Amino acid sequence: MSKDSRMRATINQKLTEMGERDRLKELLRAKLTECGWKDQMKAHCKEVIKEKGLEHVTVEDLVVEITPKGRGTSA
Incomplete structure (x- = not known):
């Protein structure tokens, strides 16, 4: 696994643990619809x-x- 891949996996894991991943997905979905x-x-x-x-x-x-x-x- 490359350094980039490991970093992405770590960030994704932290965002999921903190509950921010879903919040960010919803925010992105709303912005894409809005624009x-x-x-x-x-x-x-x-x-x-x-x-x-x-x-x-x-x-x-x-x-x-x-x-x-x-x-x-x-x-």
Whole structure:
């Protein structure tokens, strides 16, 4: 396990123990909804489904299509 991985695991463990992990997740979820990110991702999913057809799209296909946009690596 790399030093980075160990550090992330330690931080995650401490946040969980302190009850902060869930609080931070909820705060992030609220902020993403507030800024319209959730609606943008939903609209992008609908576009992908419309282009490919409902019967030709799997959940995995949607994840592959929207992940770059969701992470901000694609406009």
